[in-house]
Amino acid sequence: MTHVTEEQLVLYFYGEAEETAAIAEHLSSCPACRADLAAIQRTLNAVDGMPIPDRGPAYGAQVWQALSPKIKPRARFFPVWLQPRQLAACAAMATLLVIAYLAGRGTLPGPGKVEVAQQSVAARDRVLLVNVSDHLERSKLMLIELTNGAPGTLYQDQARAEDLLAANRLYRLSAKRNSQPALTDLLDELEQTLTEVANAQPGELRQIQSRMARQDLLFKIRVVDARMRQTQRQPIDISSN
């Protein structure tokens, strides 16, 4: 073999040469090529000394601070009006529409009031159920994190589980009143798990995890959630004003 080319030596240095064995063999018997490789190595060692300005440990947080006003939370599967940040506003608006609509009819005397009260429960349920997908998504993420989380982070999940639990009760009641048995059952199971998580002692994490696995809870959430999203693509009956 003739001498190794400079290109081959550079690639050899990075472990990217095509004929590594042949080059190694040549190097073992050729002081000139060895010297050349050593010179490349010295150059690259010097390059390593290129200083990088230190941004400090808070840099990531600073970047986030500058960035967060520029980005809007959104979800891939939600239509625009169902994006998480809009959800609260949207639900509030829907409630207002329903109230306005009912108020318009509410001029009726006496017995009409009862009708109004009943309708408003049904309407509120519908509005609530629009948001159940988001709730399922949050619950799912919390449970995934719980499954993957380090034992020391249980308390963070517990705080989230408590929040979710409060919402879950409302959704479950709405689902039941709206005669949606599959959703009611799922929310019922979810409620048990959330209760367990919220009240768990640090040592009980594993038990909860294995029960979740047995019940296939995450899978059920995915299935029901997918079905919910599909129905949600159809317009919701709040435009009757």
Place this chain on the structure above:
Amino acid sequence: MSESDGIAIERTIAGDGEGFRVLVERYSQLVFRLAYRMTGSEADAEDVVQETFLRAYRAISTYDGRAGFTTWIYRIATNYTLDLLDKRRRRAEQPPPQRIDQEQQEWEFPTAAPGPDRLAEGSQLHRRLHLAMAQLTPQERSAFVLRHFEELPIEEISEALSLGPSATRHSIFRAVQKLRRSLAPFVSSEL
């Protein structure tokens, strides 16, 4: 809190901004380092960091997990940096006489290197390093930085730069060759 990238990405896709915060906080330094080595300018590197994460956020639903998140974010950062350098180069080409110290403006270096009591010798080497890096083309510089500092395999660099593997190898070689030429007097006397 050590949430995995996967979960943070899933949360982001689900619309939870906190998920993206995890990723930004985790990878900002990394992107800054890469961008600084490619541009030689703190201001440009800061710009690259912001723009990279903005683009990553907008495109997160297209992230398919085939490459690691680092590779994916490097790809975005590299593309944006190359655009930036390209624009700058075209602008620099406008005035006809371009001398070597004007090239320094294309790839900005802190002329007064930071750090309180650096040996004169040390800062001279740093200046020299910056000048040497400035003489690489953006493509050579990117390929070199990704291979040498970030230790990415050739395939991933090819993907990040949209270059064939042999062109990528050749860019790395050209970069090292140029660095060797411009640092030769310095390096051999040093060691």
